[in-house]
Amino acid sequence: MKRYFAICALSAFAQAIPSDKQLLDPAWINEGRHQYRLACGGCHGNGGEGGRGPNLADGATVKRAKNERLFGAIKNGVPGTDMPGFNWDDEKTWRMVAFLRSLSAPAMQAIVPGDVENGRAIFHGKGQCTGCHMIRGGGGFIGPDLTDAGATRTVKQLREGIVAPSDRIAEGFQTVKTVAVDGTKLNGVVKNRNNYSLQVLDEGGKLHLIDAASLREINLEVKSLMPGDYKTKLSAKEIDDLVAFLAKQSVRAEAK
Amino acid sequence: MKQLLFLTAAIALNAQVKHEDIAAGPGKNWLTYHGDFGAMRHSPLKQITRANAGNLVAKWTYHVDNALKLEATPIVYEGVMYLTNSNEVVALDARTGRRIWRYLDAHSQIRRVNRGVAILGDRVFFVTGDAHLVALHRSTGALLWSKRYADPSKGYVATLAPLALKDRVVVGVGGGDSGVRGFVAAMSASTGEELWRFYTVPLPSEFGADTWGKLNTDWGGAATWMHGTYDPELNLLYWPTGNPWPDLTKEERQGDNLFSCSVLAIDVATGKRKWHFQFTPGDTRDWDAQSIPVLINGDYKGKPRKLLLHPNRNGFFYVLDRVTGEFLSGTPFVDRLNWATGIGKDGRPLEIPKIQPNAVGIKNCPSLRGASNWMSPSFHPKTQLLYVPTLEQCDIYSTSGLPAAKLVGSMGGGVDPVPGEPGQFFLRAIDYKTGKKAWEYPMPGPGKMWGGTLTTAGDVLFAADDDGNLLALDPFNGKHLWHYSTGQNLTASPMTFEAGGKQFVTILAGTEVYTFGLFEPAK
Numbered sequence: 001m002k003r004y005f006a007i008c009a010l011s012a013f014a015q016a017i018p019s020d021k022q023l024l025d026p027a028w029i030n031e032g033r034h035q036y037r038l039a040c041g042g043c044h045g046n047g048g049e050g051g052r053g054p055n056l057a058d059g060a061t062v063k064r065a066k067n068e069r070l071f072g073a074i075k076n077g078v079p080g081t082d083m084p085g086f087n088w089d090d091e092k093t094w095r096m097v098a099f100l101r102s103l104s105a106p107a108m109q110a111i112v113p114g115d116v117e118n119g120r121a122i123f124h125g126k127g128q129c130t131g132c133h134m135i136r137g138g139g140g141f142i143g144p145d146l147t148d149a150g151a152t153r154t155v156k157q158l159r160e161g162i163v164a165p166s167d168r169i170a171e172g173f174q175t176v177k178t179v180a181v182d183g184t185k186l187n188g189v190v191k192n193r194n195n196y197s198l199q200v201l202d203e204g205g206k207l208h209l210i211d212a213a214s215l216r217e218i219n220l221e222v223k224s225l226m227p228g229d230y231k232t233k234l235s236a237k238e239i240d241d242l243v244a245f246l247a248k249q250s251v252r253a254e255a256k
Numbered sequence: 257m258k259q260l261l262f263l264t265a266a267i268a269l270n271a272q273v274k275h276e277d278i279a280a281g282p283g284k285n286w287l288t289y290h291g292d293f294g295a296m297r298h299s300p301l302k303q304i305t306r307a308n309a310g311n312l313v314a315k316w317t318y319h320v321d322n323a324l325k326l327e328a329t330p331i332v333y334e335g336v337m338y339l340t341n342s343n344e345v346v347a348l349d350a351r352t353g354r355r356i357w358r359y360l361d362a363h364s365q366i367r368r369v370n371r372g373v374a375i376l377g378d379r380v381f382f383v384t385g386d387a388h389l390v391a392l393h394r395s396t397g398a399l400l401w402s403k404r405y406a407d408p409s410k411g412y413v414a415t416l417a418p419l420a421l422k423d424r425v426v427v428g429v430g431g432g433d434s435g436v437r438g439f440v441a442a443m444s445a446s447t448g449e450e451l452w453r454f455y456t457v458p459l460p461s462e463f464g465a466d467t468w469g470k471l472n473t474d475w476g477g478a479a480t481w482m483h484g485t486y487d488p489e490l491n492l493l494y495w496p497t498g499n500p501w502p503d504l505t506k507e508e509r510q511g512d513n514l515f516s517c518s519v520l521a522i523d524v525a526t527g528k529r530k531w532h533f534q535f536t537p538g539d540t541r542d543w544d545a546q547s548i549p550v551l552i553n554g555d556y557k558g559k560p561r562k563l564l565l566h567p568n569r570n571g572f573f574y575v576l577d578r579v580t581g582e583f584l585s586g587t588p589f590v591d592r593l594n595w596a597t598g599i600g601k602d603g604r605p606l607e608i609p610k611i612q613p614n615a616v617g618i619k620n621c622p623s624l625r626g627a628s629n630w631m632s633p634s635f636h637p638k639t640q641l642l643y644v645p646t647l648e649q650c651d652i653y654s655t656s657g658l659p660a661a662k663l664v665g666s667m668g669g670g671v672d673p674v675p676g677e678p679g680q681f682f683l684r685a686i687d688y689k690t691g692k693k694a695w696e697y698p699m700p701g702p703g704k705m706w707g708g709t710l711t712t713a714g715d716v717l718f719a720a721d722d723d724g725n726l727l728a729l730d731p732f733n734g735k736h737l738w739h740y741s742t743g744q745n746l747t748a749s750p751m752t753f754e755a756g757g758k759q760f761v762t763i764l765a766g767t768e769v770y771t772f773g774l775f776e777p778a779k
Binding site: 205 | 356396
């Protein structure tokens with residue numbers, strides 16, 4: 001008999017677990033966002049990028065955690081840490097899980113409004129994106145590769161990358177101009193740097209591995225090489241379409 | 257915009273890594289997993305010598321976040337080092353260890369160790385845990401394509417460094433202990449299109465099918481999880497194969513179980529088998545033949561021959577003619593060996609039937625891990641010796657009597673350590689002409705490691721010990737020259753390269769990449 005009750009309890013719990021589709025519902029995500037602002041932003045940051053508490057947007061732990069695990073952590077807290085249990089009702093807790101998932105969900109898994117075909121036309125035409133970005137080996141190299149853009153970026157990141165590229169320059173894509181002790185000049189993007197060495201990809205696609213001591217000047221640009229005027233150059237709909245196209249880009253999907 | 261278009265065109269003008277560059281063997285660069293197609297792992301660099309190896313110091317360390325027991329041998333080309341973690345590739349400035357780019361696969365749901373990249377043209381290639389071959393642009397890490405070549409839902413996984421040659425990339429699969437049907441496949445380096453596939457377990461109509469008893473050969477193991485070697489003159493691949501499945505019981509698979517526990521000579525143009533040699537017919541001890549088939553041209557009984565040297569997990573050191581597959585010799589290279597009295601003239605082991613694993617449990621030597629394993633040996637042309645990480649150990653083997661289940665790693669039995677008989681590692685120098693050891697370097701314990709070896713024209717033998725040390729030894733006599741404690745179990749093989757006019761030595765260990773060079777006094 002005891003066993004019978006245990007099975008009932010389990011199946012009741014199983015029924016309460018929302019489907020993956022339910023967790024993508026924009027209404028659920030919005031309610032979760034609202035609740036997050038009230039209860040969570042103080043420790044985890046308003047954008048979920050961490051502070052006193054862990055990064056919920058990019059952190060590997062949250063990304064890898066199963067939905068049930070996130071549910072349990074919100075409901076019961078995380079023992080041995082400052083994370084308290086919130087003891088909200090199940091649906092409210094699941095809405096929070098939906099919001100947390102949305103923070104790091106790859107764009108290809110999200111519901112994205114916009115016309116993919118028109119986005120493709122803009123990418124290859126009016127937007128002039130292929131001058132700098134590659135998809136499946138076609139295009140330029142000086143900007144980040146976008147072959148897997150939909151699998152590796154959230155919708156928010158795709159959109160911000162287009163309308164406000166200088167807010168957050170992708171790692172390895174800052175523009176640099178150097179002058180060597182002997183006067184030789186070099187322009188390119190700095191893949192990495194510290195006080196002792198720089199790794200620069202030049203405008204001709206050649207990699208330069210440089211001792212900082214051999215340089216007289218290192219001038220780092222604070223603006224992205226990516227044009228900052230897409231917000232005015234493209235209409236709101238065109239930006240939506242471009243985001244929708246990029247959200248579909250995944251190397252494991254059929255080539256499109 | 258004009259300027260941007262110019263940039264697009266310019267990248268194609270970068271130097272291309274050609275087949276001939278790889279075939280020339282290591283020099284300043286290290287262009288394939290073993291440095292050379294034949295896996296001698298011998299570098300012509302000689303700034304670091306027997307006389308000055310004692311002055312080696314750490315130059316840089318690169319930490320790999322979320323490392324899964326790093327097992328790669330890095331590739332170095334023009335001062336850039338490429339290496340892998342599970343589902344990850346990084347490109348580093350080889351002089352400083354600073355990262356240039358990183359590719360994290362966003363798709364693979366299977367995490368497995370990974371043994372490195374292959375390089376060809378303007379791209380590097382690696383396999384994901386879920387058996388996709390991925391091509392990346394080597395300057396930027398840009399993703400060019402990703403092709404699935406085996407189905408993970410059927411138990412296939414992938415861990416090996418691909419082998420790039422000519423216009424193609426050759427890959428294999430893991431999953432033999434789950435019962436997969438092993439194969440070797442060649443894919444186009446430009447598109448990833450499959451060019452040929454050779455299954456290591458024959459179907460009922462094929463040669464060798466009658467060596468499998470009642471077993472359905474859709475399942476049979478003989479995985480191909482380790483990198484093969486290649487002779488460009490003969491245009492033959494030498495690919496080692498894993499054990500038959502279920503591992504420890506052959507009730508269902510009476511017979512030799514071709515082509516498990518073998519080396520296969522495969523025509524790289526067509527994917528057809530030229531010859532095979534099976535080391536352990538009808539294996540019941542998990543003795544994959546994944547130790548490296550080392551290719552040398554040498555004198556054998558007064559005649560120059562193209563040879564294949566192979567220290568097998570079963571405890572015998574083999575010399576084969578690699579043109580024909582003819583068996584030349586098989587001699588024990590461990591003392592703890594009780595399953596066979598020797599190797600017959602036909603190359604078959606002279607097995608002692610009563611030593612077979614049974615339900616009660618019986619001591620078998622060598623152990624399940626084998627007398628040697630996938631850790632790389634190396635050959636020094638000057639000493640004519642092969643340096644082999646060797647494990648002296650036995651196990652108690654027992655069969656479970658339970659039917660083996662597919663896809664769950666069910667082996668049909670298991671092993672336990674022999675009480676009071678811990679294993680011990682030795683680095684042994686083997687004279688291939690006699691099969692005898694010239695010298696040995698005993699290791700301190702605890703008898704667990706996966707580190708390989710490297711020799712150089714500076715007459716230094718680099719090797720790993722089972723206490724986490726990278727060692728420099730004298731290849732003539734095994735005398736200790738230098739060591740460095742990495743603080744971690746060593747799980748990869750060392751390599752060497754030159755950048756900025758200086759020779760470096762690199763080994764991956766656990767979670768870090770360590771690079772060493774000669775001490776330079778302050779100016």
